Every structure is written in C-alpha cells, then in structure tokens.
Amino acid sequence: MATKHSRAAARLMISPAVLLLLGWMIVPLAMTLYFSFQRYNLLMPGMEEFTGFTNYRFFLTDPAFFAALLHTLQLVLGVLVITIVGGVLLALLLDQPFWGQGIVRILVIAPFFVMPTVSALVWKNMFLNPVNGLFAHIAKFFGLQPYDFLAQAPLASIIGIVSWQWLPFATLILLTALQSLDQEQLEAAEMDGAGPMSRFTYIMLPHLARAITVVILIQTIFLLSVFAEILVTTNGGPGTASTNLTYLIYVQSLLQFDVGGGSAGGVVAIILANIVAIFLMRMIGKNLES
Amino acid sequence: MxxxxxxxxxxxxxxxxxxxxxxxxxxxxxxxxxxxxxxxxxxxxxxxxxxxxxxxxSYSTVQERSNYLRHFWNSVVLSVGSTLLGLLIAVPAAWAMAFVPGKRTKDVLMWMLSTKMLPPVGVLVPLYLIFRDFGLLDTRIGLVIVLTLINLPIIVWMLYTYFREIPGEILEAARMDGATLRAEILYVLTPMAVPGIASTLLLNIILAWNEAFWTLNLTAAKAAPLTAFIASYSSPEGLFYAKLSAASTMAIAPILIMGWFSQKQLVRGLTFGAVK
Known part of the structure; x- marks a missing residue:
C-alpha cells in the first residue's frame, strides 16, 4: 500500500526523534561506564587513572550500599502495597453511584499534580513536625506525647508521603479499568446467587489484574528513582536511615565529588532498573499486538 | 421498596x-x-x-523577598518550552509510524519507551560534567533540552496512540475525491489530530512542571524553576509556615487546574495506552 516514496518520507520524519534519543542514551551511558572504571574525583584533578573494578568493589562492599538497597526495596514495596490495596478499595467505592461523583474524583486525583518538593515539605512541616505540626497538635489535644516522625521513623514517613502522591494514580487507573467491566456479567452473577465477596474475587479481580500489573510496573519505574522527597525531608538521614540507591549515588557524585564511585553506583542502578524494565516492556509489547 | x-x-x-x-x-x-x-x-x-x-x-512577602515571579516564569519557560520542542520532533515521527507503519515500527516504539526506563541517577555524573563543560549549568536552555529528551518517548507514544485511531478509510475517501497530499494533511488529518495533540501537550506540561530530579541537580539560583525554589524552603525557612504555604499554593494552583482537565488523558498517557 505504502509507496517507496512515502516510505522514504516516513523514515525522514522518524529520524530526528530516533537520533536524538539514541544520542541521549548512548553518550551519557558510555561516559558513565567509562568513568566507573576510573579513579576520578573532582577535588583531585589530574589524578585520573584506570582502576579496573575498584570502584565497583568499594561501592558493592560499602555497608551503605546494602542499607540503601534495602531501603529502596522497602520504599518501592511499601508504596506499592499501600497504593494498590488502597487504590482497589477506593476504586470500588467511587465506582458506585453517589451524589457529587465529579467533585470527589477531582479531590481524590489532586495530590498527583502536586510537585514532589511541595508535597514533601507540606507533610514535613505542617503535619509531621513534632512541635507545630497538625499531628503534634492533635496528640497534645489528647494529652499524648507528640511523635517525631521524621527522626523516629524516617523511611516509614517517606513511604507515607510518597504513597499519598501515588494513591490517586493507582485509583484513577483502577477506576478506569473497573468502569470498562461488563455490567451484565455482574448482574448475571448476582442472579445466580453470587455474593459481593465472590463477585469481587471471581469477576472484578481478574478483570483488574491487567490494570494492577500496569500500575505496579509503572510505579516501580518511578519509585526506584524517588529523590526530591528524601532531599527536602530527611537528607537521607538520620545517618543513612532513609537513603535509597538514588540518593546514595547523588551524595557520592555531587556532594563527595567522587565521579568514579558515583558512576559505578549508576551502572548498578541501571542494571537493577533494567530487570524491572524487561517485565514492563513485555507487558506493553503484548498489548500492542492485541 | x-x-x-x-x-x-x-x-x-x-x-x-x-x-x-x-x-x-x-x-x-x-x-x-x-x-x-x-x-x-x-x-x-x-x-x-x-x-x-x-x-x-504572606503572598506579598514571598514575592518581595525571593522574586517568586522569576522562578514561576522559569517553570513556565521550561515546561512549555520543552513540551513544544518535544511536539515539534515527535509529531512527524508519530505521524509516520501511525500512517506509514513499517516492519520495524513496533521495535522502534518499544526501544523509545526503553530509554524512559533509564534511571536518571545512572547518568547524573556525565550529564553534570557535560553541563559544566558547556556552561549549561543553571541555564534554562540546558534544562529545556534535558526535559525535552526525557519526555520525548512519552510524547511520541501518546501521539502514536491517538493518531492510530484516525481511520484510514477517511484518507482513502479524500483521495478518491481528488484531494492532494497537502489538502489531505491540512483539511482531513489535522482537524482529527488536534484533540490528541492538545491532550499530549497538557499532560507533558504537567510532567515537566513537576519534574524534580534534573531541575534540582542542574540549577542553582538563576534558572531554578518552582520545584527547586520550593526546595530552598526545606530549612530553615520551612519554619515559616505561612510563607511556605503561600509559595506552595502559587506553585501548584495552575498545574492542579490543568490536571483536573486532563484526568482522562492522564490514564491513557501514563499507561502508554495499556489502560483506556
């Protein structure tokens, strides 16, 4: 159908996007890979030399790396569990007829549009602050000792903040999926005497499975790279109690000026992200065929 | 009953x-x-x-003390600039992939998507050094380029899913009626593509406005958009609740309003068409 002429034109139209992305991918990646085998610190210019796997050895045997890896996993899994369970429950609730559906939808989706630095600072100061925060005021009202969230449970607090940001996303996607469910199928099941629980387990949940997978995969991509929320709330601390992999590499590269070490960490982060990415690509690729 | x-x-x-x-x-x-x-x-x-x-x-103090409007303007320039630049590159690409699909179109699309999975911190060091050496640190042009590139795959994908829904029969009908290629693009395709382009524009402005990794790491004072400006309140000015609130309210209000208008496209855009 397409002529030779139009094929050539098409190639011409696609090439700018392809070439730009190719450059964006290959140039920094090659540089990261190269630096990761160099002893290279911005504070000691002129001392660069090839060091083999030394940077990797230091990075991978650093206790901070294991802590950061664990925190990254806790952060990703914690937020995923909260947003998926909460998202399914919220979607089920909002899918029913009630007055003011449009407005409630708008209220629920709102946190997703708040920039990360704002949501983290609002939670840190106005809610979690042990002296003037809203939770402290409530605790004092009931005669309780205010809890210093970001000092006592830094990672859990960050999980809470990030969950608040992503719950709307999960809810919106699950709600969209739920609304495409065949109502007749549900009615038929009800007529056959299926209770609410079995209707949920055998009809709704399988229907939602695909949307849940999509939510898990997309959120994981973003959650692996949580940065701003940590930077403005805890700076990764106390100690390294809330340092994830992204933050650890940031500290090493831009605060300690260790280009070599930071690059080795970057390569490790890329490998980990790729493992997740492979699953996501397969999922979306399948969809493209259908 | x-x-x-x-x-x-x-x-x-x-x-x-x-x-x-x-x-x-x-x-x-x-x-x-x-x-x-x-x-x-x-x-x-x-x-x-x-x-x-x-x-x-609080609103007047925030502006007086920190030149809020400058950061607001930076956010506008970065988000709108990177989105328009992205559209300029992506519209032809998505157009060609949707209307003249080749054997490898699907592979190209998947590969574009895969660039999005590259964790930003993995290329933080080289990008920082490139920016330093080319004098791009803390400049708006540098950030517009980075934001364009990180959002380009999403723009291409969104446009592609919209363009693909434009029925091919309409084109054939136009051709039968003797429309030239120019007329075909101008009077048949463009009006049908505008809604898709508009929602892509909206969603990408939102994403660029809220981007908080590169904007925090590659700007200081001059080119800092609102994400970075608000981060400067983390201490000790965070103790000034009213001012932090005023700055935050102004930073999120425009995007919140745009976001509410783009709810439906959001699902589609962020799931790459996997959930509609």
Missing part, C-alpha cells in the same frame, strides 16, 4: 466517598488555608488557626 434501599445505599456511599475524598485532599486544603494566615497564627492549634484573621501578607 427496592428503590428505597438503593437510595439509602446511595446516601451511605455518598458520605463515605466524600469523607475519603476530603481526607485525601486535606493536606492541599490545609496548605491553602495556612497561606492566608499570618506567620504567628499559622503555627497555632487547628482551632486557633481557623478562627484567626485572614490576610494576604
């Missing part, structure tokens, strides 16, 4: 849904309320806050 039961049920769901909705929205609402209070009142107990006088002083 059955009708009455369902009305009761509807009332019950209404109460529950509104309660949850308000609870989720509450941090934003509280920030807006605090922004209209004086600094002294903003740290008091909730009851005292609500009964305190309303004032606009």
């Amino acid at each position: 059955a009708r009455k039961v369902s009305q009761n049920r509807k009332a019950l769901v209404t109460v529950a849904a509104w309660a949850v909705g308000i609870a989720i929205f509450f941090p934003i609402l509280w920030t807006v309320i605090l922004s209209f209070k004086s600094e002294g009142d903003a740290i008091k107990t909730p009851f005292e806050v609500l009964s305190a006088n309303w004032t606009l002083e």
Whole structure:
C-alpha cells in the first residue's frame, strides 16, 4: 500500500526523534561506564587513572550500599502495597453511584499534580513536625506525647508521603479499568446467587489484574528513582536511615565529588532498573499486538 | 421498596466517598488555608488557626523577598518550552509510524519507551560534567533540552496512540475525491489530530512542571524553576509556615487546574495506552 516514496518520507520524519534519543542514551551511558572504571574525583584533578573494578568493589562492599538497597526495596514495596490495596478499595467505592461523583474524583486525583518538593515539605512541616505540626497538635489535644516522625521513623514517613502522591494514580487507573467491566456479567452473577465477596474475587479481580500489573510496573519505574522527597525531608538521614540507591549515588557524585564511585553506583542502578524494565516492556509489547 | 434501599445505599456511599475524598485532599486544603494566615497564627492549634484573621501578607512577602515571579516564569519557560520542542520532533515521527507503519515500527516504539526506563541517577555524573563543560549549568536552555529528551518517548507514544485511531478509510475517501497530499494533511488529518495533540501537550506540561530530579541537580539560583525554589524552603525557612504555604499554593494552583482537565488523558498517557 505504502509507496517507496512515502516510505522514504516516513523514515525522514522518524529520524530526528530516533537520533536524538539514541544520542541521549548512548553518550551519557558510555561516559558513565567509562568513568566507573576510573579513579576520578573532582577535588583531585589530574589524578585520573584506570582502576579496573575498584570502584565497583568499594561501592558493592560499602555497608551503605546494602542499607540503601534495602531501603529502596522497602520504599518501592511499601508504596506499592499501600497504593494498590488502597487504590482497589477506593476504586470500588467511587465506582458506585453517589451524589457529587465529579467533585470527589477531582479531590481524590489532586495530590498527583502536586510537585514532589511541595508535597514533601507540606507533610514535613505542617503535619509531621513534632512541635507545630497538625499531628503534634492533635496528640497534645489528647494529652499524648507528640511523635517525631521524621527522626523516629524516617523511611516509614517517606513511604507515607510518597504513597499519598501515588494513591490517586493507582485509583484513577483502577477506576478506569473497573468502569470498562461488563455490567451484565455482574448482574448475571448476582442472579445466580453470587455474593459481593465472590463477585469481587471471581469477576472484578481478574478483570483488574491487567490494570494492577500496569500500575505496579509503572510505579516501580518511578519509585526506584524517588529523590526530591528524601532531599527536602530527611537528607537521607538520620545517618543513612532513609537513603535509597538514588540518593546514595547523588551524595557520592555531587556532594563527595567522587565521579568514579558515583558512576559505578549508576551502572548498578541501571542494571537493577533494567530487570524491572524487561517485565514492563513485555507487558506493553503484548498489548500492542492485541 | 427496592428503590428505597438503593437510595439509602446511595446516601451511605455518598458520605463515605466524600469523607475519603476530603481526607485525601486535606493536606492541599490545609496548605491553602495556612497561606492566608499570618506567620504567628499559622503555627497555632487547628482551632486557633481557623478562627484567626485572614490576610494576604504572606503572598506579598514571598514575592518581595525571593522574586517568586522569576522562578514561576522559569517553570513556565521550561515546561512549555520543552513540551513544544518535544511536539515539534515527535509529531512527524508519530505521524509516520501511525500512517506509514513499517516492519520495524513496533521495535522502534518499544526501544523509545526503553530509554524512559533509564534511571536518571545512572547518568547524573556525565550529564553534570557535560553541563559544566558547556556552561549549561543553571541555564534554562540546558534544562529545556534535558526535559525535552526525557519526555520525548512519552510524547511520541501518546501521539502514536491517538493518531492510530484516525481511520484510514477517511484518507482513502479524500483521495478518491481528488484531494492532494497537502489538502489531505491540512483539511482531513489535522482537524482529527488536534484533540490528541492538545491532550499530549497538557499532560507533558504537567510532567515537566513537576519534574524534580534534573531541575534540582542542574540549577542553582538563576534558572531554578518552582520545584527547586520550593526546595530552598526545606530549612530553615520551612519554619515559616505561612510563607511556605503561600509559595506552595502559587506553585501548584495552575498545574492542579490543568490536571483536573486532563484526568482522562492522564490514564491513557501514563499507561502508554495499556489502560483506556
């Protein structure tokens, strides 16, 4: 159908996007890979030399790396569990007829549009602050000792903040999926005497499975790279109690000026992200065929 | 009887849904309320806050002390600039892939998507050094380029899913009626593509506006958009609740309004068409 002429034109139209992305991918990646085998610190210019796997050895045997890896996993899994369970429950609730559906939808989706630095600072100061925060005021009202969230449970607090940001996303996607469910199928099941629980387990949940997978995969991509929320709330601390992999590499590269070490960490982060990415690509690729 | 039961049920769901909705929205609402209070009142107990006088002083102080408008303008330039530049590159590409699909179109699309999975921190060091050596640190042009590149795959994908829905028969009909290629593009395809392009534009402005990794790492004072400006409140100015609230309210208001308009496209855009 397409002529030779139009094929050539098409190639011409696609090439700018392809070439730009190719450059964006290959140039920094090659540089990261190269630096990761160099002893290279911005504070000691002129001392660069090839060091083999030394940077990797230091990075991978650093206790901070294991802590950061664990925190990254806790952060990703914690937020995923909260947003998926909460998202399914919220979607089920909002899918029913009630007055003011449009407005409630708008209220629920709102946190997703708040920039990360704002949501983290609002939670840190106005809610979690042990002296003037809203939770402290409530605790004092009931005669309780205010809890210093970001000092006592830094990672859990960050999980809470990030969950608040992503719950709307999960809810919106699950709600969209739920609304495409065949109502007749549900009615038929009800007529056959299926209770609410079995209707949920055998009809709704399988229907939602695909949307849940999509939510898990997309959120994981973003959650692996949580940065701003940590930077403005805890700076990764106390100690390294809330340092994830992204933050650890940031500290090493831009605060300690260790280009070599930071690059080795970057390569490790890329490998980990790729493992997740492979699953996501397969999922979306399948969809493209259908 | 059955009708009455369902009305009761509807009332019950209404109460529950509104309660949850308000609870989720509450941090934003509280920030807006605090922004209209004086600094002294903003740290008091909730009851005292609500009964305190309303004032606009925080808004004027934020602008006076920190040149808020400059950062706001930076955010506008970065988000709109990177989105327009992205569209300029992506529209032809998505167009060609949707209307003249080749054997490898699908592979190209998947590969583009895969660039999005590259964790930003993995290329933080080289990008920082490139920016330093080319004098791009803390410049708007540098950030526009980075934001364009990180959002390009999403722009291409969104446009592609929209363009693919334009039926091919319409083109054939136009050709039968003797339309030239120019007329075909101008009068048949463009009007059908505009809604898709508009929602892509909207969603990408939102994403670029809220981007908070590169904007924080590659800017200092001059080119800092609102994400980085607000981060400067992390300490010790975070103690000034009213001013932080006023700055935050102004930073999120425009995007919140745009976001509410683009709810539907959001699902489609962020799931790459996997959920509609």
